[in-house]
Amino acid sequence: MRFVDxxxxxxxxxxxxxxxxxxxxxARHYRIMEVCGGHTHAIYRFGLKDILPxxxxxxxxxxxxxxxxxxxxxxxxxxxxxxxxxxFVAFGDMMRVPGAHGSPFEHKARGIDVRIVxxxxxxxxxxxxxxxxxxIFFAIGFExxxxxxxxxxxxxxxxxxxxxxxxxxxxxIVPAIRAILDSPDMRLDGFIGPGHVSTVIxxxxxxxxxxxxxxxxxxxxxxxxxxxxxxxxxxxxLHAGEARVENQYKRAVPWEGNxxxxxxxxxxxxLRPYFEWRGLGFISQSALRLREKYAGWDAEQRYSVPxxxxxxxxxxxxxxxxxxxxxxxxxxxxxxxCTPEHPIGALMVxxxxxxxxxxxYEYRKSLVTRIDLATSSVA
Amino acid sequence: xxxxxxxxxxxxxxxxNLVGTVEVTGVRRKVQLGLLEDDMPKIGDWVLIHxxxxxxxxxxxxxxxxxxxxxxxxxxxxxMEEVRGYGxxxxxxxxxxxxxxxQWSGKSHx
Numbered sequence: 001m002r003f004v005d006x007x008x009x010x011x012x013x014x015x016x017x018x019x020x021x022x023x024x025x026x027a028r029h030y031r032i033m034e035v036c037g038g039h040t041h042a043i044y045r046f047g048l049k050d051i052l053p054x055x056x057x058x059x060x061x062x063x064x065x066x067x068x069x070x071x072x073x074x075x076x077x078x079x080x081x082x083x084x085x086x087x088f089v090a091f092g093d094m095m096r097v098p099g100a101h102g103s104p105f106e107h108k109a110r111g112i113d114v115r116i117v118x119x120x121x122x123x124x125x126x127x128x129x130x131x132x133x134x135x136i137f138f139a140i141g142f143e144x145x146x147x148x149x150x151x152x153x154x155x156x157x158x159x160x161x162x163x164x165x166x167x168x169x170x171x172x173i174v175p176a177i178r179a180i181l182d183s184p185d186m187r188l189d190g191f192i193g194p195g196h197v198s199t200v201i202x203x204x205x206x207x208x209x210x211x212x213x214x215x216x217x218x219x220x221x222x223x224x225x226x227x228x229x230x231x232x233x234x235x236x237x238l239h240a241g242e243a244r245v246e247n248q249y250k251r252a253v254p255w256e257g258n259x260x261x262x263x264x265x266x267x268x269x270x271l272r273p274y275f276e277w278r279g280l281g282f283i284s285q286s287a288l289r290l291r292e293k294y295a296g297w298d299a300e301q302r303y304s305v306p307x308x309x310x311x312x313x314x315x316x317x318x319x320x321x322x323x324x325x326x327x328x329x330x331x332x333x334x335x336x337x338c339t340p341e342h343p344i345g346a347l348m349v350x351x352x353x354x355x356x357x358x359x360x361y362e363y364r365k366s367l368v369t370r371i372d373l374a375t376s377s378v379a
Numbered sequence: 380x381x382x383x384x385x386x387x388x389x390x391x392x393x394x395x396n397l398v399g400t401v402e403v404t405g406v407r408r409k410v411q412l413g414l415l416e417d418d419m420p421k422i423g424d425w426v427l428i429h430x431x432x433x434x435x436x437x438x439x440x441x442x443x444x445x446x447x448x449x450x451x452x453x454x455x456x457x458x459m460e461e462v463r464g465y466g467x468x469x470x471x472x473x474x475x476x477x478x479x480x481x482q483w484s485g486k487s488h489x
Contacts, residue, residue, distance in 0.1 A: 118464035119431025260416040
């Protein structure tokens, strides 16, 4: 609550939480999925669970790109970067994510040239400055980052920079939502739609969820008030028996999305027939690859990719947590073998992963309380 | 990766490349403007930045709130490290370290 008060208009926050209590039918249990990992992080950080009535349950969705990437893709990316003349480039988020043969960071310790960039544009710049080296950029992310990769590839083509290629792991959010709705063990009442993905794709791609599945969707900002207002908007629809797509995050999300970003994505990428998601399995038309026109910059076409498939450790239940069937703490490894310091699954690595968020904000707190209780009972 | 960094446009390069300079709490770095082709910002406008690309224009007040959000989420340091990393051509190309490295990132360019 302390942090909640620091945000815009604490009075509005009080009013929103009162409105939630008024709208929530005590005879009903609401299951609302926040699709985006950034929302998951914010929900734990601000302790929104403590503000909400107990019959509103927030289910954490698949919107953490690092978390849904199958382990084998990391091994594949690092396998093609083994040539001494190659520089493997990735975002910092990827560095500690374990592959079957170690994380990018561990490969670096073994002598592979692994570097962090903060922008795909800088990966291209690295190639321009090192013409004698091959630079492979490990691209990852939903529609928030895919347009930046697309523009970078277009720029590589325009400037004829040939020693640059992209190992593409970009995925799209809507097929993942569809897979979750199709999952027989999942019952949801509505969705808090992603914020920054929607700045690119807009709100229309969610309309089928309302129309065909009868579930309301509200795209939301990341502040406590944004999330509470989005829950109010969802409850109002559920209360009235409606299902529509609404936009709470109007200050950043245009209904039609970002035309220039969509144009760049369409120019460079096409849908893969199918792609494997960690925890969700193979989902058709859920990921992007480079079009034939850009084959010269496609690492999967330029190198021989081993197509590694690695099963998650049997004891880890990343899949169930990713689908929202299990809470992080219900996994057998949570807080024991799997911690943010020694992650077994990617959900524990990324700050947007629900396991790491739960561990950092809920579990540590409960440990402190337990230690306090133990000490006071001794005294 | 999902959170965006707010920055103020302080310069826009002439020519076709659609590159500008943003200032984020006093740090100036290069930012790509190609994704705002249809809604080009002017000097003094505020934008949300993802992986070195300006993604949407926002108001000054929303930019301030976004910075507070990053602070509350404990991501300011990470965000500033990211901003310092944008377009640092010499550092990245030469493999030199940057100012203010944290954890493994300081070693990452060695």
